[in-house]
Amino acid sequence: MTVAPAPTAMAEIESLKRDISASEKRAPKSAGSNKSSISLNLLNASQRTIIINNIAIDIVTHVSAFICRAL
Numbered sequence: 001m002t003v004a005p006a007p008t009a010m011a012e013i014e015s016l017k018r019d020i021s022a023s024e025k026r027a028p029k030s031a032g033s034n035k036s037s038i039s040l041n042l043l044n045a046s047q048r049t050i051i052i053n054n055i056a057i058d059i060v061t062h063v064s065a066f067i068c069r070a071l
Helices: 007-027 045-070
Strands: none
Touching: 007 045
């Protein structure tokens, strides 16, 4: 049985990706900037908390599913 992430979590992640893209476009470009590397520092505290919580929920969900299959 495969456990998929919650649709609301996926929608939130997509929204954050759009926010990051928009902030990268507004940010001044430096000679050594690498656009492909996205850091959590670009996000505000509540966005970081949401991402970390969603990752934790996914981990707990997958571990729970693994334990249930083992039983």
